Amino acid sequence: FILPTGPQPAVKLNRQQGLVSMGLNAELTKTYPRDFKNIPVGTSYGKGEDSTLNKEIEQQTLEFLEGQLSSVLKKAVEIKKKPLFTTALIAGDCVLLDGIAKAGLLDKIEIVFIDTFFLFPETLDFLREVEEHYGFKAKVYHCADCPTQESFYDKYGADYWMEDIDQYDFKCKVEPLQRALKESGTDAWINGRRRDHGAERASLPVWEGDKVNPIAFWTFEDCWNYLRKHNVPYHPLHDVGFSSLGDMQSTAKVPLEKWMTYAGERSGRFQGLTNKDGSAKTECGIHTK
Numbered sequence: 001f002i003l004p005t006g007p008q009p010a011v012k013l014n015r016q017q018g019l020v021s022m023g024l025n026a027e028l029t030k031t032y033p034r035d036f037k038n039i040p041v042g043t044s045y046g047k048g049e050d051s052t053l054n055k056e057i058e059q060q061t062l063e064f065l066e067g068q069l070s071s072v073l074k075k076a077v078e079i080k081k082k083p084l085f086t087t088a089l090i091a092g093d094c095v096l097l098d099g100i101a102k103a104g105l106l107d108k109i110e111i112v113f114i115d116t117f118f119l120f121p122e123t124l125d126f127l128r129e130v131e132e133h134y135g136f137k138a139k140v141y142h143c144a145d146c147p148t149q150e151s152f153y154d155k156y157g158a159d160y161w162m163e164d165i166d167q168y169d170f171k172c173k174v175e176p177l178q179r180a181l182k183e184s185g186t187d188a189w190i191n192g193r194r195r196d197h198g199a200e201r202a203s204l205p206v207w208e209g210d211k212v213n214p215i216a217f218w219t220f221e222d223c224w225n226y227l228r229k230h231n232v233p234y235h236p237l238h239d240v241g242f243s244s245l246g247d248m249q250s251t252a253k254v255p256l257e258k259w260m261t262y263a264g265e266r267s268g269r270f271q272g273l274t275n276k277d278g279s280a281k282t283e284c285g286i287h288t289k
């Protein structure tokens, strides 16, 4: 595993000017001047000719995947009645959002975001940032009987998730998402699940009934190669060591050398949480219930 040193060829990123001119939020950029140098690279390119050839292969792979992403998204819009994209704003979701924008489909795919009331504040800032950058407005859902985080804390307590993780997941994630899907009447739930997330997702197809997983076959490294190549805005907390992001209380940083390993991306998620049968939690149920 190699940490990139020096400027990355595909990215001419002028940290301040470059990011602001991308349309990113200038204030957030001052606090989090995102820099792809903080993101690990998983490939051992080798030296000399090997290195050149391996980088060529990597570019070809990415070009193929990009083309496939665009055609899957276009196909979804063509053959489905109500495509809907849920975004948790993590790296794969940034690929999808950029792909949707590049395919000119932002006005044809509804974008949904769930505020669990336990997200990192940076996640909410980042939502506003990408909305401004791409020019869309996400439909935000949250716990049905609490209009604000404050009212949730008053009613259930800030430690509710510790007391009953299943009820917490249901109230704050599963039910709001089910409501979003029901209200929209979607027949094509576009999301960023991938095979290399591991566990339940290892054999994921792209077309899965009323779910569409356009980047199912991408690796985490493919996602970062895409984000680098197109200088795509990504969640500011990736730069400080979080490979994936969910709720504050259950998301931990992941050592850089683990990011690109199989299932490594999500290894910092659901930290310390177990299912009722005692097994380690790998899903909140948003996709499995």
Ligand SMILES: Nc1ncnc2c1ncn2[C@@H]1O[C@H](COP(=O)(O)OS(=O)(=O)O)[C@@H](OP(=O)(O)O)[C@H]1O
Pocket: 086, 087, 088, 089, 090, 092, 093, 112, 113, 114, 115, 116, 173, 190, 191, 192, 193, 194, 246, 282, 283, 284, 285, 286, 287
């Ligand atoms: N906050 C929020 N808002 C909108 N949509 C969300 C949210 N959290 C999860 N998801 C959607 O659920 C997909 C699975 O994510 P996770 O398994 O990581 O969810 S969870 O962490 O278990 O809650 C996830 O897949 P990705 O697209 O890969 O992020 C999303 O489609």
